[in-house]
Amino acid sequence: MKIAIIGAGNMGGAIAAGLAKGKLVQSKNILCTARTQTTLDKIKAIDPEITATTDNSLAAKQADIIILAVKPWLMETVIADIREHFSPLNQVFVSVAAGIPLEQLSSWIHPSDPSAVSVFRAIPNTAAAVLASMTFIASANADTNQIKLICDLFDEMGSTMYVDERLIPAGTALASCGIAFAMRYIRAASEAGVEIGFRPEEAIKIVEHTVRGAAELLLTSGNHPEVEIDKVTTAGGITIKGLNEMEHQGFTSAVIKGIKACL
Numbered sequence: 001m002k003i004a005i006i007g008a009g010n011m012g013g014a015i016a017a018g019l020a021k022g023k024l025v026q027s028k029n030i031l032c033t034a035r036t037q038t039t040l041d042k043i044k045a046i047d048p049e050i051t052a053t054t055d056n057s058l059a060a061k062q063a064d065i066i067i068l069a070v071k072p073w074l075m076e077t078v079i080a081d082i083r084e085h086f087s088p089l090n091q092v093f094v095s096v097a098a099g100i101p102l103e104q105l106s107s108w109i110h111p112s113d114p115s116a117v118s119v120f121r122a123i124p125n126t127a128a129a130v131l132a133s134m135t136f137i138a139s140a141n142a143d144t145n146q147i148k149l150i151c152d153l154f155d156e157m158g159s160t161m162y163v164d165e166r167l168i169p170a171g172t173a174l175a176s177c178g179i180a181f182a183m184r185y186i187r188a189a190s191e192a193g194v195e196i197g198f199r200p201e202e203a204i205k206i207v208e209h210t211v212r213g214a215a216e217l218l219l220t221s222g223n224h225p226e227v228e229i230d231k232v233t234t235a236g237g238i239t240i241k242g243l244n245e246m247e248h249q250g251f252t253s254a255v256i257k258g259i260k261a262c263l
């Protein structure tokens, strides 16, 4: 199975790195494209066996699965430029672009018969590179085997949720944008760490491990966050004082408003 990633920048490159670390696709069967040599060099640095080229057509005609990962506003032109090299009835197309509906993608890929082409939208986040992405997947005209294959591929890069397309924007806000929100918390907490006495590199490491520990605890136990919070908030203690002060400053409300603003 060969996979082409058209536009292997931040997101496409993270997918290439994740696929190369996984077991389903061999690195020599991953073909990545970009415009500049600088980006192609970054891809080669992930794994020299990955093919890195500026030739979109070369990649598109060889692949069984074509992952389209250019910026949304370039998608129509890039597809139109290489469409003649597609075999739309034998290939599976996966777009990671935010905001472009499946119906639109199908009509760009196979204008003469859009409903005949198997198209997916996958919304991962950049943690795909370290096999820890939360990825949302929706499809049009795909059979159960194709859905399983695409879910399996992204499962190797973390966790996937197959959803109705109407939930893709919400998934994008919560997980793709969400990774930046989590990182902003890490930055904010580490700045506090410096103010209360740690060197910057110590503070950031402490917060990174604290956040990882919190996520691992919840994932492993299946508990609601408040159950775990109750375990660490002694009556009259310092943790509840800190939490309440954050809430007085609008912590929960700020997070909800931020996520809703992404929609």
Ligand SMILES: NC(=O)c1ccc[n+]([C@@H]2O[C@H](COP(=O)([O-])OP(=O)(O)OC[C@H]3O[C@@H](n4cnc5c(N)ncnc54)[C@H](OP(=O)(O)O)[C@@H]3O)[C@@H](O)[C@H]2O)c1
Residues within 6 Å of the ligand: 006, 007, 008, 009, 010, 011, 012, 033, 034, 035, 036, 037, 039, 040, 056, 069, 070, 071, 072, 074, 078, 096, 097, 098, 123, 124, 125, 126, 176
């Ligand atoms: N970043 C995220 O967290 C994230 C999450 C979910 C979805 N997405 C989606 O992923 C897509 C890419 O976003 P990104 O953040 O990865 O952007 P990016 O880093 O700019 O990557 C886009 C890549 O496309 C390449 N490119 C531009 N024109 C091309 C062409 N004609 N042929 C082949 N390659 C071309 C660029 O090559 P050069 O580098 O050589 O210029 C660049 O590497 C977007 O549609 C976005 O909605 C991103």
